[in-house]
Amino acid sequence: MNKKTITALVILTVLIIGVTTFCFGQFIPNAPFKKEVVTAPDFSLKDLKGKTFRLSRYSGDTVLLFFGTTWCPACRTEIPAYKKIYETYTPQGMEVVYINIGESAKRVKRFVKKNSLPYRVLLDKNETVANSYNIMGVPTFILLNKDRVVVNISHRTMDIPLEELFPKEK
Numbered sequence: 001m002n003k004k005t006i007t008a009l010v011i012l013t014v015l016i017i018g019v020t021t022f023c024f025g026q027f028i029p030n031a032p033f034k035k036e037v038v039t040a041p042d043f044s045l046k047d048l049k050g051k052t053f054r055l056s057r058y059s060g061d062t063v064l065l066f067f068g069t070t071w072c073p074a075c076r077t078e079i080p081a082y083k084k085i086y087e088t089y090t091p092q093g094m095e096v097v098y099i100n101i102g103e104s105a106k107r108v109k110r111f112v113k114k115n116s117l118p119y120r121v122l123l124d125k126n127e128t129v130a131n132s133y134n135i136m137g138v139p140t141f142i143l144l145n146k147d148r149v150v151v152n153i154s155h156r157t158m159d160i161p162l163e164e165l166f167p168k169e170k
Helices: 003-021 073-092 105-115 128-132
Strands: 044-047 052-054 062-068 094-101 120-124 140-144 150-154
Touching: 062 073, 073 094, 094 128, 105 120, 120 128
Parallel strands: 062 094, 094 120
Antiparallel strands: 044 052, 044 120, 062 140, 140 150
């Protein structure tokens, strides 16, 4: 290899490392790996009906946030399991919310209708909430306890430890 090729590879490597490690928003660590207590940042977004959802209004409730998009195959795969979570845990007091990242209301409405989504759907058009939660890929599920503390961050519904917050009666 000549000097120009080596120099170009070094610059490319530095750029890739820099871009992949740069963080736009507040870092929300995965609770099982970090023992620190992280309170979820408050936010407000409009839902598909034009009503405002503000996270702080649900203080005292367990909240499950699902960050996703209509074009994401893994997000679509998780819909049946997410519906089951909604059906099982909403009657027990959990607020279940889907946050669509960066797509138009028209597209999201078609998606919701096609998939018969029963839970509240919020529009994060400018991706500000996704950035404040440091969402790096979809689907991302963030489970918050009644004190708005991050209990778990996962990318599959099967990894959400709901039984810790809602133990089965014996």
